[in-house]
Amino acid sequence: MPENRSSDQLAITSSNGTSSNGTLSHTHEPSQTESTVGQLQARLAQVERLAAIGELTSTTTHEFNNLLMTILNYAKMGLRNKDEASREKAFTRILDAANRGAKITSTVLGLARNRSGEMEPTNLVPLIQDTLVLLERELQKYRVAVETQFEEVPNVMAAGNQIQRLMLNLLTNARQAIGEVGTIRIRIAYEAKSNSVVLTVRDSGSGISAENLPKIFEPFFTTKSGPDSSGKGGTGLGLSACKDIVDQHHGRIRVESTIGRGTSFSIRFPAMSGEQATLKESA
Ligand SMILES: Nc1ncnc2c1ncn2[C@@H]1O[C@H](COP(=O)(O)OP(=O)(O)O)[C@@H](O)[C@H]1O
Ligand SMILES: [Mg+2]
Numbered sequence: 001m002p003e004n005r006s007s008d009q010l011a012i013t014s015s016n017g018t019s020s021n022g023t024l025s026h027t028h029e030p031s032q033t034e035s036t037v038g039q040l041q042a043r044l045a046q047v048e049r050l051a052a053i054g055e056l057t058s059t060t061t062h063e064f065n066n067l068l069m070t071i072l073n074y075a076k077m078g079l080r081n082k083d084e085a086s087r088e089k090a091f092t093r094i095l096d097a098a099n100r101g102a103k104i105t106s107t108v109l110g111l112a113r114n115r116s117g118e119m120e121p122t123n124l125v126p127l128i129q130d131t132l133v134l135l136e137r138e139l140q141k142y143r144v145a146v147e148t149q150f151e152e153v154p155n156v157m158a159a160g161n162q163i164q165r166l167m168l169n170l171l172t173n174a175r176q177a178i179g180e181v182g183t184i185r186i187r188i189a190y191e192a193k194s195n196s197v198v199l200t201v202r203d204s205g206s207g208i209s210a211e212n213l214p215k216i217f218e219p220f221f222t223t224k225s226g227p228d229s230s231g232k233g234g235t236g237l238g239l240s241a242c243k244d245i246v247d248q249h250h251g252r253i254r255v256e257s258t259i260g261r262g263t264s265f266s267i268r269f270p271a272m273s274g275e276q277a278t279l280k281e282s283a
Contacts, residue, residue: 048241058231156269169238177205202264
């Protein structure tokens with residue numbers, strides 16, 4: 001990517017940590033304040049998770065409905081046409097649809113499992129590829145093209161289902177920002193200078209205004225009037241969940257945006273050194 005940043009392009013990096021409110025530090029009951037903050041954070045995490053489940057359910061239901069229609073129609077065709085070629089075609093289509101259904105189910109089950117968010121050495125490439133299976137049709141329907149550039153990268157310590165949630169949020173936002181026709185570019189690469197694996201999601205959408213850019217990671221901040229026809233968006237919880245997930249992974253999230261041109265989110269995950277990876281694998 002050329003680094004010729006135009007003056008109207010904005011970038012922010014999310015601040016790390018949650019104790020930015022310095023005024024609370026002189027209270028006489030710091031432990032009580034801390035526990036209230038802790039409770040609110042846990043509650044927010046729960047609300048974020050529920051919002052994610054709602055969106056996931058809506059996507060999966062749509063997808064399964066499409067698959068069922070395919071299976072029904074080809075089963076009818078196979079019954080109606082007795083010749084070998086038609087039946088062969090019908091069975092092939094039915095098999096394809098059923099295989100796709102099985103792939104979706106295993107991805108969704110994977111997302112539901114591991115709620116504790118246990119970290120393990122993870123290759124981001126196949127993980128992100130699995131996530132794309134879920135949204136493939138939806139993106140096609142909205143005429144959004146997806147281009148991927150996946151390089152060979154070291155493992156990172158990650159909770160797979162969390163990363164998938166992060167990815168679903170970023171892709172849904174990108175798709176919604178595009179509106180009509182556009183492109184989403186997803187890149188995974190190793191960055192030596194920070195010894196990290198960088199995941200970039202770049203869209204050709206509307207961009208984010210200078211006024212809104214500092215607010216987008218705040219819980220409940222949204223510019224959308226409600227869920228779209230796919231049942232997604234409008235809660236303002238997508239990016240706050242992304243930020244939480246990135247923090248849990250000791251990563252950094254950065255956004256760059258140009259109005260009318262698009263937005264790019266990049267997330268840096270600390271790469272595991274070869275030694276760590278081996279230790280973990282043999283443990
Ligand atoms: N890729 C993007 N392009 C343009 N605006 C975005 C993008 N991602 C997020 N935003 C802005 O950030 C806001 C917050 O996003 P999010 O937390 O996912 O909530 P929601 O999608 O429910 O509005 C969005 O309402 C939108 O204004
Ligand atoms: Mg969103």
